[in-house]
Amino acid sequence: MMDRRDFMKYAGLSxxxxxxxxxxxxxxxxxxxxxxxxxxxxxxxxxNLRKCLELDNCTKCIEACNQTHNIPLIDNPDDNIRWIxxxxxxxxxxxxxxxxxxxxxxxxxxxxxxxxxxxxxxVRVCPTQATWKREKxxxxxxxxHRCIGCRYCMAACPYGSRSFNWRDPRQxxxxxxxxxxxxTKGVVEKCTFCDERLSRGQLPSCVEACSEKALTFGDxxxxxSEVRELLSSAYTIRRKPSLGTGPQVYYIV
Amino acid sequence: MLEKAxxxxxxxxxxxxxxxxxxxxxxxxxxxxxxxxxxVTGMSRDVTWGLYIAQFTFLVGVAASAVMVVLPYYxxxxxxxxxxxxxxxxLAISAVTMCVLFIVVDxxxxxxxxxxxxxxxxxxxxxxxxxxxxGYLLLNVLISRVTLSAERKGIAPPHWIKPVIILSxxxxxxxxxxxxxxxxxxxxxPFWMTAVLAPRFLASAFASGxxxxxxxxxxxxxxxxxxxxxxxIQKLAVIATYAMCANVFFFLMEVxxxxxxxxxxxxxxxxxxxxxxxxxxxxVPWMWTSAALAVLTLILLLxxxxxxxxxxxxxxxxxxxxxxxxxxxxxxxxxxxxxxxAGQVHEYFPSVTExxxxxxxxxxxxxxxxxxxxxxxxxxxxxx
Numbered sequence: 001m002m003d004r005r006d007f008m009k010y011a012g013l014s015x016x017x018x019x020x021x022x023x024x025x026x027x028x029x030x031x032x033x034x035x036x037x038x039x040x041x042x043x044x045x046x047x048n049l050r051k052c053l054e055l056d057n058c059t060k061c062i063e064a065c066n067q068t069h070n071i072p073l074i075d076n077p078d079d080n081i082r083w084i085x086x087x088x089x090x091x092x093x094x095x096x097x098x099x100x101x102x103x104x105x106x107x108x109x110x111x112x113x114x115x116x117x118x119x120x121x122x123v124r125v126c127p128t129q130a131t132w133k134r135e136k137x138x139x140x141x142x143x144x145h146r147c148i149g150c151r152y153c154m155a156a157c158p159y160g161s162r163s164f165n166w167r168d169p170r171q172x173x174x175x176x177x178x179x180x181x182x183x184t185k186g187v188v189e190k191c192t193f194c195d196e197r198l199s200r201g202q203l204p205s206c207v208e209a210c211s212e213k214a215l216t217f218g219d220x221x222x223x224x225s226e227v228r229e230l231l232s233s234a235y236t237i238r239r240k241p242s243l244g245t246g247p248q249v250y251y252i253v
Numbered sequence: 254m255l256e257k258a259x260x261x262x263x264x265x266x267x268x269x270x271x272x273x274x275x276x277x278x279x280x281x282x283x284x285x286x287x288x289x290x291x292x293v294t295g296m297s298r299d300v301t302w303g304l305y306i307a308q309f310t311f312l313v314g315v316a317a318s319a320v321m322v323v324l325p326y327y328x329x330x331x332x333x334x335x336x337x338x339x340x341x342x343x344l345a346i347s348a349v350t351m352c353v354l355f356i357v358v359d360x361x362x363x364x365x366x367x368x369x370x371x372x373x374x375x376x377x378x379x380x381x382x383x384x385x386x387x388g389y390l391l392l393n394v395l396i397s398r399v400t401l402s403a404e405r406k407g408i409a410p411p412h413w414i415k416p417v418i419i420l421s422x423x424x425x426x427x428x429x430x431x432x433x434x435x436x437x438x439x440x441x442x443p444f445w446m447t448a449v450l451a452p453r454f455l456a457s458a459f460a461s462g463x464x465x466x467x468x469x470x471x472x473x474x475x476x477x478x479x480x481x482x483x484x485x486i487q488k489l490a491v492i493a494t495y496a497m498c499a500n501v502f503f504f505l506m507e508v509x510x511x512x513x514x515x516x517x518x519x520x521x522x523x524x525x526x527x528x529x530x531x532x533x534x535x536x537v538p539w540m541w542t543s544a545a546l547a548v549l550t551l552i553l554l555l556x557x558x559x560x561x562x563x564x565x566x567x568x569x570x571x572x573x574x575x576x577x578x579x580x581x582x583x584x585x586x587x588x589x590x591x592x593x594x595a596g597q598v599h600e601y602f603p604s605v606t607e608x609x610x611x612x613x614x615x616x617x618x619x620x621x622x623x624x625x626x627x628x629x630x631x632x633x634x635x636x637x
Contacts, residue, residue: 016391020370078297078599091595121440127379128368148368149291149361152379154301158441160594164301164361166292185290186361243440 042138042220043116043193044248045207046230051214053108061111062086064209068194070182072172081163083191084113084206092239093251105253111206111215114161114191115239116140118246122153122162131188137219138248139193149186158240159247162190193217220248254402257631258624264476265627272620279613282606283358291361293606299599300590302359304607307586308614309355311461311578312348313432314454316389318462319345320425321492322485327418333484340473340481341466342397343625345425349390351618358610378434385428392421397625405632429454442589444522447510453503454581459496461577463489464570469622471567479630490566494554497573501547522588525598533598536588539579546576 052058065071065084074080086109090097097106120140123133130146131153133139154162168185176182180196183189194204202208207215218227227250230236236250261269286293296303322341325331357363373380396418403410433451440446467489473479511519524530526540553559553569560566587601603611 078299079292080298087595091597094596124376125378125439127374127377127383128365128372129374130368130372146365146368146372147362148365150356150359150379151301151361152377152435154298155589156439156441158594160298163298165290166296166298167290184362188361245440 044220046216046250048214048252051212060209061206064205068205072169074172079166087112115247115249121156125152125156144187147187164188257628272616275616276613282609295602295604299593300601304603305355305359307582309352311582312352314458316345316348317425317429318458336481342393345393347618347621354614382431385431389428443518444589449503456500457577460493463493464573467570490560530598533600535600543576543579546572
């Protein structure tokens with residue numbers, strides 16, 4: 001006859017071993033860290049600031065992104081969701097800034113977004129593989145159905161490219177775009193280079209929306225791509241390259 | 254065994270009921286947070302971790318510090334700790350439970366916590382921290398249960414438990430090391446990215462844990478008429494003294510490296526903590542209080558004459574605990590985010606909701622400690 005203590009003991013042990021099965025399975029099957037060399041493609045963005053800064057207060061790319069991806073408009077900056085936004089040069093390129101920098105650049109707001117790093121720290125830290133680097137094209141993807149909302153990725157991202165849904169985003173949507181999902185509160189989200197549009201053969205919505213053609217998008221592994229041509233013809237900088245993240249958004253200053 | 258916690262006098266029950274009351278209030282505030290999202294906290298897109306994660310970090314230290322009584326007793330056969338090892342282990346169990354709860358209340362989607370086990374990522378330090386903490390919890394539950402039930406029967410604990418206890422020693426070190434790795438591996442946060450973070454975590458834990466245990470022993474003597482004796486308390490004081498010296502030493506190493514190398518990203522965080530940046534200096538008075546308490550602690554502890562006087566020892570232990578709680582439970586986590594990755598200073602203040610949820614979890618931890626100690630002391634009394 002089993003007494004209460006024995007029952008508790010065995011129930012606890014069985015529960016524990018049951019819980020550890022998927023863990024052990026996953027750990028044994030887990031893949032080793034992958035370098036960029038495995039990716040068949042590496043998608044990248046080149047931002048031409050000379051063109052971008054030509055139009056003052058232009059926000060076409062941001063608006064297009066917000067509408068395409070059902071991004072809530074929240075007044076409180078603490079709770080903001082941003083996939084692509086404007087950051088002043090001295091903040092986006094803190095390590096490049098100096099007091100004699102030409103005024104037209106120094107205080108200029110330039111567009112920033114997820115850098116789709118070659119070696120993304122957000123992917124490294126995510127405890128549930130809710131964010132990962134897609135092998136076929138190098139996009140840093142995000143599964144907001146799996147995300148547990150621990151915000152470790154936000155601590156790890158050196159660019160502030162990730163946003164957390166501090167509140168229910170659906171209450172802050174004027175119009176819902178039916179062909180793109182809305183999110184729930186408590187999950188992290190970010191730019192995915194419009195993976196949904198790419199799969200339909202379209203360009204990212206920000207690239208399409210830019211009337212100045214300041215944003216160029218393409219595959220870096222393709223020698224003849226427009227992005228490769230731009231990178232070999234103009235001097236470009238990246239945000240915090242010294243951290244070893246390998247950001248894939250390049251800026252022509 | 255557990256039923257022993259159900260027999261107590263009026264004062265005992267008043268204490269239990271008050272703690273339960275705080276827990277219920279904390280629970281109600283958590284429901285509010287659960288319904289409305291983490292927007293009800295003081296956290297923001299710049300400062301994405303706050304009071305909850307800081308309490309978690311601090312309490313991992315309290316949990317790990319049990320090793321400071323387990324190691325001398327089991328490895329060095331230091332008999333004077335015989336009466337308090339169980340107190341240390343029970344403190345560890347309660348602290349780990351609080352850690353788990355602080356993680357859960359910080360999650361945006363707590364019901365998805367199972368994803369940690371369904372889709373574990375071996376590259377994430379959070380997975381290893383979970384493994385380390387769960388393992389430590391199990392070890393301590395097992396050890397305290399086996400040793401206590403042997404004590405109740407008046408027999409020696411079974412031989413197989415000895416290797417388990419020995420295993421719990423490096424395991425205790427590991428939980429706080431891996432917790433430090435959560436932070437120190439992030440290139441984005443220069444304030445945390447320091448090799449001395451894990452050693453410093455351990456030093457501060459091995460100071461604050463024994464200090465807390467001294468206070469607990471003195472409280473037990475008063476309210477439960479259970480005297481562990483003078484020797485273990487004095488020995489714990491020596492341990493806390495060494496650990497506090499190491500903690501302050503490591504801190505000064507950090508300050509030197511940041512200040513002398515003069516790398517702005519490293520300097521900015523210390524400037525924010527101790528002088529403020531621009532108009533932002535919310536933590537400045539706290540950090541100087543912490544520093545002053547640390548100095549007071551060292552004066553009282555380093556002098557054997559002061560340390561030997563119990564009323565001064567109480568002051569020293571309380572000051573030590575408060576100093577490290579401010580440093581680790583308030584300063585350490587949020588300052589990693591201030592200034593932000595874009596060099597922006599966005600301050601953090603915990604919201605009322607956050608404070609009450611945290612108090613609720615602390616009340617639960619204290620309730621657990623109370624009940625566990627009640628059980629342990631009742632068993633010892635009936636055995637005696």
